[in-house]
Amino acid sequence: MGYVQKVSNGTSNARWREPDGRLRSKAFDLERDARRHLKLRESEVIRGVYVDDRAGKVSFAEWAEHCMAIYEKKLSRTSYARDRSYFDNHVLPKWGGVRLNRITKAEVERWVADLADLGHTKRAKGGTLAPATIERIYQVFRKIMKAAHNDDRIPKLPCPDHPPIARKKRKPVRFLDEGEVAHFASCIDPLYESTIYVASYGGFRIGELFALRLNDVDWTRGTIRVDEGLTDVAGVLEFEQPKTDRSFRSVPIADLALRKLREHIEATTGWDDPGALLYTSRQGAVIRPTNWRRREFADAVKAAKLEPLTPHDLRHTAASLFISAGANPWMLAEVLGHSDTRMIDRVYGHLFERDREDLRRPMSEKAERAAGENVLAFMDHRRQA
Structure with a gap:
């Protein structure tokens, strides 16, 4: 005592x-x-x-650098570079000199409100930070504070799970239909025509697309395997394993896309080296995704009159085509490399309306039939009685 x-x-x-x-x-x-x-x-x-109050007297900056050093070893290069940018530009300037035990929930809420306030933090074109960006900034900050709480440096975590901001209505994602895919593919340089088909019918991320190799294609089963991705961080290109186990996957590909890919291989890559990249630059080097998007993809979008369109929209296109072919949410999550169906429901849920109607119709018919049979059975029972 x-x-x-x-x-x-x-x-x-x-x-x-x-x-x-x-x-x-x-x-x-x-x-x-x-x-x-x-x-x-x-x-x-x-x-x-x-909680020992002396442990909480360390500055946020000192504790955060310790945490960021650990995260650098745990996260992928792209994830760490993204988080580091948010940390350096938004988190550290606000909290760097504040003691951990002096950070309160009220101050955190005020900071989030300032980030969301019109004109407080602006992009180059004058727009405000998007709610999704504020969410990511906040999660970088919360992760550091949660580590302090777990280390018994602060008695209570002053950050709820999600930032207290109003969520804007999600913009609908862009899809191309089969005809638009073919039209768009005809507008890009013939060297990259098959990339449009493979991306639109396979749903690969751009880093996955340009990391595909000849031996990733299973021509018998009509699938393409994903077991690495191409990352570009601070100008350094590297091939890395996917970030999650579910990103390792085998994707079914439409025959049309496989035929276009075979034509591309025969015209450029050849069949001699199983480990050869399917797609390279005009000079035969590894494709830098940002350069390809600016130099090849953007020109094709203009020529096809499909603005605005991004490479990621081809991933959305593949999702819509998989759904129209009968894929359920669980199957779609698997072929797209998502860990669960939450993203599928949030982004593509409206595309499953046809499935809901297909489910409702036979259910209604069976209910009507069963009800009618019960009425007949009851009348027969009454007559026999």
Whole structure:
């Protein structure tokens, strides 16, 4: 148990033992303040929520750099580069000099409101930060604070799971139909014609698309395997494993796309090297996705009069084509490499309306039939009675 000790200079020391048995003390001018503090600390020890206040006096910047060093080893290059950018540009300028134990929920909410405030943080073109961007910034900050809480540096996490911001209505994603896919493919340089078909009927991310190799194609089963991706971080290109286990996958591909791919291989890649990349630059080098999008894809979009269109919209296109061919949400999540169906429901849920009607119709017919049969059975029973 703790106690209050009077000191010769007139102050009072509150003395208590921490959960590990170490004796701690704190001086107060008034005895009643010392007793109040002692009661609080003993209550925290009993309830299992005791936190050494000295651990929370470290600055956010000092603790955050420790966390970011760990995240750099755990995250993929692209994920870490993204988080580091959010940290350097938005999190550190606000919280860097603040002690961990001085960060409150009210201040966090005010910071999020400032990020969302019109004109407070602007892009080059004058627009405000999108809610999704604020969410990512906030999660970088929350992850660091959660680590501090787990390390017993702060008694309570001042950050809810999600930032307190109004979510804007999600913009509908862009899909091409089969005719538009063929038209768009005819507008890009013939060297890359098959990329449009493979992306539109396979749903590959652009980094996955340009990491595909000859031995990834199973011509017998009509599938393409994904087991690596191409990343471009700070100008450095690297081939890396996918970020999640579900990203390792085998994707069924339409015969048309496989035929276009075979024509491309015969005209450019050849069949000699099983590990050869399916797509390379005009000079035979690894394609830098950002350059390809700017130099090849953007010109084709203009020529096809399909603005605005991004390479990721071809992934959405593949999703819509898979759904129209009968894929259910679980199957779609598997072929697109999502860990669960939440993203599928949020982005493509409206495309399953036909499936809901197909489900409702036979269910209604069976219900009507069963009800009618029960009525006939009841009438027969009455007659026999």
